[in-house]
Amino acid sequence: MGGRRSVRDQPPHVRRADAAQRQKLLRVRGRSVAWLPPLLLLVVIAVLDWNTSGEFRIISWIVLVPGVAAAICGVWGTAVLAVLSLAAYFIVDASWPHQYQTGLPDFILVAVGGVLAVLACAVRVRGEQRMLHMRDVAETTRRTVLRPxxxxxxxxxxxxxxxxxxxxxxxxxxxxxxxxxxxxxxxxxxxxxxxxxxxxxxxxxxxxxxxxxxxxxxxxxxxxxxxxxxxxxxxxxxxxxxxxxxxxxxxxxxxxxxxxxxxxxxxxxxxxxxxxxxxxxxxxxxxxxxxxxxxxxxxxxxxxxxxxxxxxxxxxxxxxxxxxxxxxxxxxxxxxxxxxxxxxxxxxxxxxxxxxxxxxxxxxxxxxxxxxxxxxxxxxxxxxxxxx
Incomplete structure (x- = not known):
């Protein structure tokens, strides 16, 4: 206060990475790039699977992509990446000879994983919105008691x-x-x-x-x-x-x-x-x-x-x-x-x-x-x- 702005801040040990802070970290020039890490993971898994032998397939690991997206992306972004993962799995797996294909069980695994990831993302986003609302309420209370x-x-x-x-x-x-x-x-x-x-x-x-x-x-x-x-x-x-x-x-x-x-x-x-x-x-x-x-x-x-x-x-x-x-x-x-x-x-x-x-x-x-x-x-x- 006085000639400069007052200092009412939380100590470093309690500054938690909330939704707003995460969004700041995942922005470049004002645009969100939260989709980039899971997309890169999808590409890496597809390329590695393409370059492995038929006896060692890792394409089913693509189920990790929607899970990563659920942690950092929005609901729609997670849904898009889940669909892309399913499509990438189908294309890559179909490109192999029949005897080396992982088949329907892993396809179902990727599909179910994508659905669960979207649901988990929706729960996370709703929780973050509730948390931000409660922080707004706390901030309003603080300004009422400790007025600027x-x-x-x-x-x-x-x-x-x-x-x-x-x-x-x-x-x-x-x-x-x-x-x-x-x-x-x-x-x-x-x-x-x-x-x-x-x-x-x-x-x-x-x-x-x-x-x-x-x-x-x-x-x-x-x-x-x-x-x-x-x-x-x-x-x-x-x-x-x-x-x-x-x-x-x-x-x-x-x-x-x-x-x-x-x-x-x-x-x-x-x-x-x-x-x-x-x-x-x-x-x-x-x-x-x-x-x-x-x-x-x-x-x-x-x-x-x-x-x-x-x-x-x-x-x-x-x-x-x-x-x-x-x-x-x-x-x-x-x-x-x-x-x-x-x-x-x-x-x-x-x-x-x-x-x-x-x-x-x-x-x-x-x-x-x-x-x-x-x-x-x-x-x-x-x-x-x-x-x-």
């Missing part, structure tokens, strides 16, 4: 990486947003306890409340209160439906960028709902914000109230780095957690440009995947913002 943020939205430079632990769902319980309003810009990042559609639903509820409250409410404390009430209402509603969400909660960081005043030109406000405190990344070093002692959203009624609103100085050259536990709890093969603070501090010391939000989120993403061996045990969000 325009460059410079809220007068902030920002960048984000979202990596779903579920390669098919593409969206989980992590959430983030920026909402400019009448009293400055507010930023929210959080992680709903649990996974699946229930976590997505809770995240969507919190984001909807945040977008309204952050725009209208003059005090960040009021925005925090609205979020806490919304989480409690959501838990009660889902529990009334008998879904067993009575213990669901969400850790979150709520940050306010007030309009600058002469008294506090570079101050932000922070409310920590039991989340990992952000790092402040600057060209001259890295520091962590105060951890705070607040409980997660949905659990604040167990204490005397909401977490306090902390005022923190943040210079315009400093970037706030917010992550979910997919980063902080990433482990290597030896069970060692990803040392985020140390890794970022070392990188900034070597190259101060790492503090740029776009560079920073990519660096943390690559480091997390490398440390965990491209295996994400949880949804992972990396979000960086700064005043331009």
């Amino acid at each position: 943020l325009a460059p410079g939205w809220g007068d902030l430079d920002h960048a984000a990486v979202y990596l779903s632990a579920d390669s098919e769902a593409r969206v989980g319980g992590d959430f983030y947003d920026i909402q400019p309003g009448l009293h400055g810009t507010r930023v929210l990042l959080g992680d709903v306890q649990g996974k699946g559609l229930a976590a997505v639903e809770a995240a969507a509820a919190l984001l909807g409340t945040f977008r309204e409250a952050a725009y209208h409410e003059p005090l960040l404390h009021t925005v925090a209160d609205r979020l806490e009430i919304r989480m409690q209402r959501h838990v009660r509603y889902t529990a009334a439906l008998g879904r067993g969400d009575s213990d669901r909660f969400a850790t979150a960081m709520l940050i306010g960028f007030p309009k600058a005043t002469p008294e506090a030109p570079d101050t932000i406000e922070v409310v920590n709902f039991g989340h990992e405190p952000p790092l402040v990344v600057a060209p001259d070093g890295v520091r962590s914000l105060p951890p705070g002692d607040g409980l997660p959203l949905g659990l604040c009624e167990l204490t005397h109230g909401l977490p306090p609103v902390l005022s923190v100085a943040l210079d315009r050259g400093e970037t706030l780095l917010l992550v979910t536990d997919g980063v902080t709890e990433a482990r290597d093969a030896g069970g060692v957690f990803f040392p985020l603070h140390e890794i970022v501090a070392k990188a900034v010391a070597q190259d101060p440009r790492t503090a740029d939000p776009h560079v920073l989120v990519r660096f943390v993403r690559d480091g997390t995947l490398r440390h965990s061996g491209d295996h994400l045990a949880d949804d992972t969000t990396i979000f960086a913002v700064r005043r331009p």
Whole structure:
């Protein structure tokens, strides 16, 4: 986001070769050449059979051609290749003397193989269409929950990486947003306890409340209160439906960028709902914000109230780095957690440009995947913002 496009991509280990990707690989200058491999196989089998002795015939291997076509071609392409295979078998086999012909049994084998290949291709194509439709639904859901943020939205430079632990769902319980309003810009990042559609639903509820409250409410404390009430209402509603969400909660960081005043030109406000405190990344070093002692959203009624609103100085050259536990709890093969603070501090010391939000989120993403061996045990969000 910010001045460039946001990065919300799947890690390399979950990028599966779906129908669209396969079609790209089997195209030359925009035209499909998926028919070429099975056709070449047909020609090779026919030529080899023509050049073998009568005692060793391989023409019945031509039944492989429709099978290969079923894996990479469309239904009509597979049907055409099945017919061509049957015709090639008949022509080649009839060209041999009678005593060397493989005859009717192998002809039936090729015919039945062709029919089965066409049926298998139809099933495959229908499954791919269903998969692509479900991916469209997942993408729409992701864009609804994690809406695209325009460059410079809220007068902030920002960048984000979202990596779903579920390669098919593409969206989980992590959430983030920026909402400019009448009293400055507010930023929210959080992680709903649990996974699946229930976590997505809770995240969507919190984001909807945040977008309204952050725009209208003059005090960040009021925005925090609205979020806490919304989480409690959501838990009660889902529990009334008998879904067993009575213990669901969400850790979150709520940050306010007030309009600058002469008294506090570079101050932000922070409310920590039991989340990992952000790092402040600057060209001259890295520091962590105060951890705070607040409980997660949905659990604040167990204490005397909401977490306090902390005022923190943040210079315009400093970037706030917010992550979910997919980063902080990433482990290597030896069970060692990803040392985020140390890794970022070392990188900034070597190259101060790492503090740029776009560079920073990519660096943390690559480091997390490398440390965990491209295996994400949880949804992972990396979000960086700064005043331009």
